[in-house]
Amino acid sequence: MHNLKKKGDPDAFDENWKSREETYYNHFTEGEPKNQIQLAFQSHFEVFNEILSKYPTIGKSFLETGCGRGTLSNYFAKNHWDVTLLDYNDSVLKVAKKIFRAQNLKVKIKQGNALHLDFPDNSYDIVANIGLLEHFEDIQKLMDEQFRILKPCGWCFSYVVPERHDNIQRYFRWINILLNFLTFSWILNKKKEKPEVYRSDNFSERYLNCLEMNKVSKVITHGMYPLPMISHSPEFPFSLLPKPIELLLTIVFKITLKIRKKIFGRHGWICNEKFGQAFLVAFQKK
Ligand SMILES: C[S@@+](CC[C@H](N)C(=O)[O-])C[C@H]1O[C@@H](n2cnc3c(N)ncnc32)[C@H](O)[C@@H]1O
Numbered sequence: 001m002h003n004l005k006k007k008g009d010p011d012a013f014d015e016n017w018k019s020r021e022e023t024y025y026n027h028f029t030e031g032e033p034k035n036q037i038q039l040a041f042q043s044h045f046e047v048f049n050e051i052l053s054k055y056p057t058i059g060k061s062f063l064e065t066g067c068g069r070g071t072l073s074n075y076f077a078k079n080h081w082d083v084t085l086l087d088y089n090d091s092v093l094k095v096a097k098k099i100f101r102a103q104n105l106k107v108k109i110k111q112g113n114a115l116h117l118d119f120p121d122n123s124y125d126i127v128a129n130i131g132l133l134e135h136f137e138d139i140q141k142l143m144d145e146q147f148r149i150l151k152p153c154g155w156c157f158s159y160v161v162p163e164r165h166d167n168i169q170r171y172f173r174w175i176n177i178l179l180n181f182l183t184f185s186w187i188l189n190k191k192k193e194k195p196e197v198y199r200s201d202n203f204s205e206r207y208l209n210c211l212e213m214n215k216v217s218k219v220i221t222h223g224m225y226p227l228p229m230i231s232h233s234p235e236f237p238f239s240l241l242p243k244p245i246e247l248l249l250t251i252v253f254k255i256t257l258k259i260r261k262k263i264f265g266r267h268g269w270i271c272n273e274k275f276g277q278a279f280l281v282a283f284q285k286k
Pocket of ligand 1: 065066067068069070071072086087088089092112113114115129130131132135
């Protein structure tokens with residue numbers, strides 16, 4: 001991918017992911033979420049679904065770029081969307097394929113580059129990605145490609161996880177440091193040196209600047225994930241705690257989201273961009 005060796009080269013993802021058992025976790029669940037990541041993906045889907053119920057697409061074709069295991073796409077496939085997965089990394093696509101097969105869900109799988117999508121103009125009703133855009137320094141080409149392959153009335157949902165140290169996580173960092181120390185992760189992780197992956201600190205404005213506003217009918221941006229990530233190893237890819245602790249945290253977090261909903265009168269997962277772990281950049285093509 002051009003000169004991105006230092007700026008989020010997909011080969012760095014290859015090396016980073018392959019070395020970690022977390023790559024093989026399946027974060028999709030149909031029932032109640034039992035850990036922090038299941039809660040997160042279920043909540044992402046609910047937020048996207050709320051937007052779609054207000055501003056529907058015409059058809060049901062869905063593409064996830066930089067899909068990894070394709071967790072978000074599992075939700076769309078379960079809800080009768082015609083899903084295509086695309087990732088640069090062949091080995092992670094094999095993981096995604098296994099997960100879809102285990103769920104008995106139909107999917108098309110394509111190895112490819114989000115910078116040069118091998119699809120004609122106006123191909124999909126939704127293009128979505130989770131944790132992809134922040135890994136590129138030059139995002140104009142990515143945004144142009146997403147726009148190009150969208151059908152009229154189609155939505156692009158980009159969930160972006162910026163490199164920031166002033167969001168909600170700052171109040172809870174001490175817990176993770178303590179967990180890291182108590183579980184000896186600081187010794188174990190030292191042995192598993194992994195390549196750095198580039199992550200930008202841009203907010204949504206930077207992404208919106210790439211859009212031609214006269215060609216979109218609706219733009220939505222807001223913060224997402226107003227909860228801490230609690231883990232002995234919270235960096236990417238996120239490590240889960242033992243099951244009973246995850247379950248307890250999930251229950252506490254769900255109650256927190258319900259209270260937030262009561263107070264703010266919107267989905268509890270939505271928040272101020274500076275406060276959340278991530279933010280949404282969404283637009284609907286005219
Ligand atoms: C942070 S991971 C996110 C994975 C997935 N979206 C998830 O939610 O678990 C980023 C993914 O983007 C993929 N990727 C990186 N650069 C890419 C590119 N230029 N084209 C397509 N996929 C890319 C990586 O292989 C990796 O699977």
